Every structure is written in structure tokens, then in C-alpha cells.
Amino acid sequence: MENRIHISTFFIMIFSLLLTSNSLWAQGLSEQQIDSIAEKTLATFNVPGIAVAVIKDGEIVHSKGYGVRSIESKKKVDENTLFGVASNTKAFTAASLGILVDQGKITWDTKVTDIIPEFKLYDAYVTREFTIRDLLTHRSGLGLGAGDLMIWPDSNSTTKSELIHNLRYLKPVSSFRSKYDYDNLLYIVAGEIVARASGMDYEDFVVKHFIEPLGMTQTAMSWYRLKDRSNIIDGHAPVNGQLETVGLSFSEVANAAGGMYSNIKDMSKWVITQLNHGKYGPELKDSLFSETVHRETWTPQTIIRGRSPYEGNPFVAYGLGWNLSMVDGHLQVMHTGGLAGIVTQVTMIPELNLGIIVLTNQQSGYAFNSISNSIKDAYFGKPAKDWIGQYNEMRQASQKRAAEITDALWTDINSQQHQKPIEYNQYIGTFTDPWFGNVTIEKRGNNLYFQSEKSPKLQGTMYFYKGNTFIVKWNDRTLDADAFVMFTLNQEGEADGFKMEAISPLTDFSFDFHDLDFNRK
Numbered sequence: 001m002e003n004r005i006h007i008s009t010f011f012i013m014i015f016s017l018l019l020t021s022n023s024l025w026a027q028g029l030s031e032q033q034i035d036s037i038a039e040k041t042l043a044t045f046n047v048p049g050i051a052v053a054v055i056k057d058g059e060i061v062h063s064k065g066y067g068v069r070s071i072e073s074k075k076k077v078d079e080n081t082l083f084g085v086a087s088n089t090k091a092f093t094a095a096s097l098g099i100l101v102d103q104g105k106i107t108w109d110t111k112v113t114d115i116i117p118e119f120k121l122y123d124a125y126v127t128r129e130f131t132i133r134d135l136l137t138h139r140s141g142l143g144l145g146a147g148d149l150m151i152w153p154d155s156n157s158t159t160k161s162e163l164i165h166n167l168r169y170l171k172p173v174s175s176f177r178s179k180y181d182y183d184n185l186l187y188i189v190a191g192e193i194v195a196r197a198s199g200m201d202y203e204d205f206v207v208k209h210f211i212e213p214l215g216m217t218q219t220a221m222s223w224y225r226l227k228d229r230s231n232i233i234d235g236h237a238p239v240n241g242q243l244e245t246v247g248l249s250f251s252e253v254a255n256a257a258g259g260m261y262s263n264i265k266d267m268s269k270w271v272i273t274q275l276n277h278g279k280y281g282p283e284l285k286d287s288l289f290s291e292t293v294h295r296e297t298w299t300p301q302t303i304i305r306g307r308s309p310y311e312g313n314p315f316v317a318y319g320l321g322w323n324l325s326m327v328d329g330h331l332q333v334m335h336t337g338g339l340a341g342i343v344t345q346v347t348m349i350p351e352l353n354l355g356i357i358v359l360t361n362q363q364s365g366y367a368f369n370s371i372s373n374s375i376k377d378a379y380f381g382k383p384a385k386d387w388i389g390q391y392n393e394m395r396q397a398s399q400k401r402a403a404e405i406t407d408a409l410w411t412d413i414n415s416q417q418h419q420k421p422i423e424y425n426q427y428i429g430t431f432t433d434p435w436f437g438n439v440t441i442e443k444r445g446n447n448l449y450f451q452s453e454k455s456p457k458l459q460g461t462m463y464f465y466k467g468n469t470f471i472v473k474w475n476d477r478t479l480d481a482d483a484f485v486m487f488t489l490n491q492e493g494e495a496d497g498f499k500m501e502a503i504s505p506l507t508d509f510s511f512d513f514h515d516l517d518f519n520r521k
Contacts, residue, residue, distance in 0.1 A: 086337025094321030097292035106266020141172035191256025
């Protein structure tokens with residue numbers, strides 16, 4: 001009997017030690033470990049500044065800035081430093097519509113034309129059947145980033161009413177509700193639904209129903225609406241291997257798709273509320289939206305064909321303003337955001353009551369993934385993995401492939417500069433696309449010159465390539481989006497139109513040149 005007691009006691013002690021060990025491991029990374037990962041990420045991916053927050057069991061267990069806000073000012077990033085959260089705004093837009101659903105003013109399946117009668121897409125059937133839910137789920141049939149050149153880069157002067165009108169000119173690339181293709185424009189329409197159904201501006205609605213109740217005192221619905229810009233980042237982009245600061249990305253028209261500026265301190269309040277299913281305040285007595293609405297936003301609506309870097313991921317889907325997947329056996333609710341020179345990520349593992357926020361001021365998504373995945377692995381109790389090294393290898397491989405394409409192209413162009421001069425007169429004129437507007441092609445020196453009327457940043461010198469194809473090299477080199485311009489000629493040999501296509505496979509999808517179809521005006 002005595003031996004049995006000793007043996008039982010021994011196994012209890014071992015079991016307790018194992019539980020304790022696992023519990024300690026599952027507590028996540030220490031502050032020093034996160035510091036180390038963040039600093040290494042800064043150096044590896046050439047990111048000037050990063051802010052990281054970790055929320056566990058309703059408490060902010062880590063909230064810290066790293067690096068500098070701008071390579072020009074050299075001022076340090078802290079938890080109050082403001083970043084453009086970009087498409088992480090979309091969850092606020094979806095939640096705003098959820099409040100209106102709670103109020104009985106709309107349903108998720110209300111037809112868009114019931115609220116915005118002038119809404120019209122390329123196909124009459126799709127227009128007639130399009131619902132508010134369809135606005136939020138990236139299944140319209142439009143291609144990736146279709147029409148984004150109406151809002152990107154920020155110099156574009158297209159108004160919201162013009163944008164809604166121009167949707168009818170965007171041709172679908174897949175059947176309605178059959179395929180996931182991420183878009184921004186329909187979230188702008190969703191913001192207009194909020195405005196018309198509530199009777200107040202979209203931005204004011206979000207302030208009243210989210211920013212003020214949660215005490216997100218430093219957050220604003222766009223850069224233009226910030227009251228204090230004394231602690232704000234500059235975006236950065238690499239140009240010829242060196243970082244340069246970049247300007248803004250979206251116009252005010254795009255606020256509902258990606259306009260919000262915030263910091264990890266304020267965004268942590270939003271994440272805690274999400275993890276509490278919309279409840280907030282002392283003893284969680286207050287609620288922003290109902291449990292039913294919360295459940296719907298976290299319910300898969302559109303299947304995404306693909307898989308995450310984690311093994312054993314059985315599904316990837318889009319909810320209402322959130323990406324949904326299974327990671328290491330746990331539901332992951334996540335969204336990323338990207339502006340020129342800025343990328344961000346918000347991640348939640350509801351079963352672990354865990355939230356992770358990473359904001360950066362350089363446009364490398366590899367950076368935020370390296371940090372988020374390292375933190376998640378610790379809470380999953382998984383052995384440490386060199387995510388930074390893995391993502392850096394991926395980055396180098398993709399940059400090498402892109403450089404091979406662009407270097408070969410410019411070698412061809414430079415070799416032709418000493419050949420017989422090209423006759424340019426047949427290409428000169430004003431050309432128009434039904435949704436993008438006018439572009440003027442003129443002669444400047446020994447080359448053609450491209451100038452957009454509605455998007456002044458899209459201007460640059462054109463270089464002859466082959467046949468009737470030219471390359472436009474944008475004056476603003478931070479755009480990183482040089483493009484082919486492919487003319488068609490009429491029977492008289494005069495250019496009667498042209499199409500465009502991005503050169504580099506790394507060009508941001510919002511430069512949707514391939515959707516343009518210009519005709520001589």
C-alpha cells in the first residue's frame with residue numbers, strides 16, 4: 001500500500017509539472033522575446049517603425065512601439081503613434097451595418113437598390129439581386145481591386161456619386177457569387193448605405209457608435225479628420241533599394257473601405273470588444289451590437305480557395321469585414337490592411353481570448369506576419385519557428401523574380417534608344433475610359449508623355465518598347481507601378497485607343513490598369 005501511495009504521488013507530481021510547464025509555455029512570449037522579434041523584423045525587412053499589442057483574457061499584456069515614425073523626423077514610435085489601419089476599417093463598416101440591422105432599418109439581405117436606387121452594375125440581373133451582404137463579401141464577380149484607380153492614389157478627384165455611377169462600366173470576370181475577389185469599391189457603397197439608412201454621414205456614425213463609446217480618443221476616420229498629427233507615422237516604400245517617404249493613398253471617398261487612422265492603444269479597445277462579442281464597459285453591461293449580429297460577422301460567407309502558412313488549415317473564408325480560418329485547430333478571425341507605405345494586421349483567436357495587433361510604416365506584409373505568427377505559436381504551445389527567416393526567403397525570391405522581368409524589359413528599351421527615331425504623331429491625343437476619365441498623350445522632347453486628368457499622380461514619360469507598345473515610367477517612383485501602354489491603330493494608322501497592364505508582378509492590385517479600355521476622344 002505504501003509503495004502504491006508513493007507511485008501515485010509520483011505520477012501526480014509529474015502530471016502537475018507537465019501541466020505547469022505547458023501552462024507557462026502557453027502564456028505566450030515574454031516582453032523581451034517580443035522586443036527581440038520586433039527589432040529583428042525591423043532590420044530584416046527594412047521597416048522604419050512598428051507597433052505591437054497583445055491582448056489576453058481581456059487585458060492588454062503588451063503594448064509597445066519600435067523604431068521610428070519617419071526616416072525624416074527620426075522620432076520614436078510608441079503605443080500612441082497613429083498609423084493608417086487601412087482595410088481594418090472594413091470591420092467597422094460591417095459592424096455599422098450590423099447596428100442598423102439591430103435597429104430594424106435594414107437586413108443583411110436588403111437589396112442595395114432599395115437604399116441606393118441609382119446603384120447599377122454591368123449586369124442587370126446582378127444589379128437587381130445585389131444585397132447589402134454582397135457588398136461586404138467580395139463575391140460580386142468583379143475582379144481583384146476592380147476600379148480602385150478611382151480612389152488610388154489619393155490625388156484622384158472622382159467623387160462618391162461619380163464612383164457609384166461608374167460601377168456599371170466595370171466588367172465582371174466571374175459569375176455572381178461564385179468566386180472570391182477582394183474589392184474596395186463596394187465597401188464604399190456599404191458606407192453610403194450606412195449614411196442613407198441612418199440619416200447621418202458614415203464617418204459621424206462610426207464616431208458616435210464606436211469611437212466615442214469605446215473611448216478611442218485618438219482615432220479618426222481619415223488622415224484629414226485627425227485633430228492632432230503630432231505623433232503620426234510617414235509611410236515608406238523602397239525605391240532602388242533605398243526607403244523614401246510616400247504620400248497618402250486613398251481619397252476621402254474611400255473612408256469606408258480603408259480611411260481610419262488609429263494606434264495600438266485605441267485598436268486594443270476595439271479588439272477586446274470584438275472578443276467580448278460587442279460588449280464593453282464596467283462588467284460588460286453595455287453592448288455595441290447584438291450577439292446575433294456579432295455571430296453573423298464571424299460566420300463564413302464566401303469560401304476562399306487557398307491555405308495559410310500553417311499546416312492542417314481546413315478552410316479559409318470571408319465573413320462580414322473579417323477573414324476566417326482554422327489555425328492549429330483554432331478559429332482565427334483576422335484582417336490585414338494596406339496603404340502606400342503602410343501595412344497592418346489585426347488577429348484574434350477567440351478560443352484563447354487572444355488578440356494581436358501589428359501596425360507598420362512600410363509596405364511589407366512579411367513583417368507583420370513574422371510577428372503575429374511568432375506570438376501565436378507561443379500561445380498554441382508550439383516550438384519556436386523562424387518565421388522571419390522563412391518570410392525573408394519568400395520576399396527575396398519574389399523580388400528576384402520581379403527584378404528579372406523589369407531588368408530584362410529596360411535592357412530592351414535602352415538598346416532601342418539609339419535606333420531610328422519613332423514617329424509619334426499617330427499616338428498623340430486625348431483618350432478616355434468610361435470610368436477612369438481622360439488621359440492626354442503628348443510629345444515632350446524625344447518621348448511621349450502620359451498625363452491623367454482625374455489622377456494627377458499618374459503622369460510620366462513613355463518609352464517605346466515593341467510594335468505599338470510603350471512603357472510609362474511614373475514620375476513618382478514610390479508608386480512602383482510602371483505599366484505597358486498597348487495602342488490599337490485604325491485603318492489610317494492612327495491610334496484609336498489603348499489598354500494597359502502592370503509590368504511587375506509585385507505591383508499593388510489597386511493599380512488595376514488591366515480594367516481600363518481607352519478610346520480616342
